[in-house]
Amino acid sequence: MILNTELEYKGNLFPSKIVSYEKNLNVLSFTTANGVILEVTVRRDSVLRFRYTTTGIFDNDFSYAITKYASRGYNHLEVTEDDSNYIITTSKLICKISKLDLRTSMFDANDNSLICEDELGFHWEESYELGGDIVKMSKTAQPGESYYGLGDKPVDNNLKGKRFENWVTDSYAYGRDTDPIYKTIPFYTALHNKKSYGIFFDNTFRSFFDFCNERRNITSFWAQGGEMNYYFIYGPEMSDVVVNYTDLTGKPHEMPALWALGYHQCKWSYYPESNVKEITAKFRELQIPCDAIYLDIDYMEGFRCFTWSKEYFPDPKRMVKELADDGFKTIVIIDPGIKIDMEYSVFKEGLEKDYFCKRADGPYMKGKVWPGECYFPDFTNPEVRDWWSNLFKELVEDIGVKGVWNDMNEPAVMDVPGKTFPDDVRHDYDGNQCSHKKAHNVYGMQMARATYQGLKKFSYPKRPFVITRAAYSGTQRYTSSWTGDNIATWDHLTIANLQAQRMCMSGFSFVGSDIGGFAEQPNGELYARWIQLGIFHPFCRTHSSGDHGDQEPWAFGTTITDVVRKFIELRYQLLPYLYTAFWRYAEEGVPILKSLVLYDQHDPQTHYRNDEFIFGEKILACPITGPNQNGRRMYFPVGKWYNFWTDEIIEGGTEQWVNADLDSMPIFVKAGAIIPKYPIQQYVGEKTIDELSLDVYYTEGKETSQVYEDATDGYDYIKGRYSLRDFNLSGKKNELIIQQHKSGKFTTTYKTFKVSLHGLPFKISKVEVDNVIIPFEDLKLNGSNTLRLTKEFTELHIIG
Ligand code: MIG
DSSP states (O other), X not given: OOOGGGSTTSSOBOOOOEEEEEEETTEEEEEETTSOEEEEEEEETTEEEEEEESSSOOOOOOOSSSOTTXXXXXXXXXXXXXXXXXXXXXXXXXXXEETTTOOEEEEETTTOOEEEEEEEEEEEEEOXXXXXXXXXXXXXXXXXXXXXXXXSOOSOSOOTTOEEEEOOOOOTTOOXXXXXXXXXOOEXXXXXXXXXXXXXXXXXXXXXXXXXXXXXXXXXXXXXSSOEEEEEEEOSSHHHHHHHHHHHHOXXXXXXXXXXXXXXXXXXXXXXXXXXXXXXXXHHHTTOOOOEEEEOGGGSBTTBTTOOOTTTXXXXXXHHHHHHHTTOEEEEEEOSOEEOOTTOHHHHHHHHTXXXXXXXXXXXXXXXXXXXXXXXXXTTSHHHHHHHHXXXXXXXXXXXXXXXXXXXXTTOOBTSTTSSOOTTOEEOTTTOOEEHHHHHHHHHHHHHHHHHHHHHHHHTTSOOOEEESOEETTGGGTOEEEOOSOXXXXXXXXXXXXXXXXHHTTTOOSEEOXXXXXXXXXXXXXXXXXXXXXXXXXXXXEOOOSTTOOOSTTTTOHHHHHHHHHHHXXXXXXXXHHHHHHHHHHHHOOOSEEEHHHHOTTSGGGGGOOSOEEETTTEEEOOXXXXXXXXXEEEEOSSEEEETTTOOEEESSEEEEEEOOTTOOOEEEETTOEEEEOOOOSSTTSXXXXXXXXXXXXXXXXXXXXXXXXXXXXXXXXXXXXXXXXXXXXXXXXXXXXXXXXXXXXXXXXOEEEEEEESOOSOOOEEEETXXXXXXXXXXXXSTTEEEEETTOSEEEEEO
């Protein structure tokens, strides 16, 4: 088999000169003398789609990644031509297409600067072996260009100099630089000259990205089949690129229930029931907050999905109810492999209805997974997804399970060299029948989607919760995700940090790692440091393979237990802050974690930073990533930052040492921020929230903050029953003004705010609430800078 992708010029075919051009509203088609068609679709002023065919005919236009809710529409569109180019102009972009060879180049419409240009541009290699074409694209790297994103790659933030493959793969005990692993998100952002753009290569075949690795000044991407089909997304702010990509591939269809942002405890496996109860009781006894407990594969009868082991879990409904009474939501694992067993109803039904994947010549796709030999539902068939979704009825409606965990959905198959289905397996692909070469990367996504549909249906009127291991672009609409089978090492703590940041800048924010490591066992110090990082990840769960010892918060002695409790408590205090960040993500596509480069691309110092990140909008966190440390050096983005523990103020734009003994970690708050906090609860809903704490960090100047709240579950928020508080803070030498604007129809349970003023540079002499002077003594709490006042205020005026 000759695949000469390494030899760029050999065997490659290129478009020739343009012979015709057609415009159909926002779709522009350019046909070359040798029969290549380039179709450019103007989706938005800053989002252009490029699609090429070499056969004169396009395949049916179908994508699992692009959401039907994606924004469309532009302010300006004009197509002109000169001697050598067609020129497409929108209000944001100018795209030139060479009449000679179809190469494209993109310019900023405001200042005409070059953003991105084809090197060889689109080219292809006919693939007699694989069928169709290997479709390729190469672009010239601009001076100083950096690259970010690409989903779940366990490498440093900046991808420059590296090559990657996208092929969803079960990767037990992967390590730094292992590639590919569990997810395929063929989207990257690039940055040069302070301007950022993104490219989303929406092709589900095995694909590759090369960022100046093969050739120093060339970035290229290619796939082993399908179409050259990519979206060019212009910023120039990187945050806008990510927001626009997320708009295209979708935001979560609903907010998670607030409990899903609490702490989760998992292990392979907690069984029998008495063991589960021991674990949950211990959380309550030691007063370590926890909202969810997981059942791994051993809860089933012989690993048959949708069954329960009679021996270990004789009465699941009662158990789940008892756990719920104690504040624990039960989450169970469901794998794609269905055991071949005529006595097993799910198998029998799947067989009768012809829902299992088949090989090209007709036999079923048979593979070994946990249950032994299995068949696998074709989740790319909408009828199969519907059937699958209905299988959750009993689990959710009757037994009361609150979440489902989809594992092995790469799909993983044991004892075969490729660790997955062979290429010839057939798939429906929503009516676009194809082989596994095309469906592989979306198989897990479609399983998670079907699971989500079931959970949504049967959890109603509550919100669904699903977690998946495999994913393709767009999976964030349906489910959360974890980073798979990592290892209990210090390097893996760093990798987890990188993975979560990278997933967030790839449009998928609801992620976390197996805290403490899945394989092998952490010592107490590593576990504590990992918890410290983990409480800042949108999904926060300890999980381990269990065969190396216990990995619960109390498994490492009381010193560690105390540290772990302290940080999980902090997570619970910060829930309204995190929930607000999640709301901005679900509403606007703003990533929950921001790598420093995403936070401030204009500061070149951020371009190569990896460890520090912004949690939500206002908190800067940086994990301790090695043993025996009592602090570390870290970089502070431009601006003023308060040390969360000491209120010491740091002037950003510099690298500095920060103290952080084992019971601490570097956490900073942006000056001017207002951070909302709840009281510590052992689980969400344990207490009625009777006061909202607002930690106000004085700054001279202006800053805005938000607090979003709703009923914490259910769908009323969609009908306007939410509470959104916009705070405008304005600080002067001798006064501080906080204005509140409230919107939404939800009434919070609390009536008062407890306002703690940090870093106030003056002594308070007078306080006005809505222009009325309130005797300071009436407001004062313990400290002189802590006030209690009504949540209804419009303007709080503090005067020195
Ligand atoms: O082949 O269900 O990544 O989280 O505990 C191992 C058992 C299968 C892999 C998952 C892991 C889970 C484990 N699974």
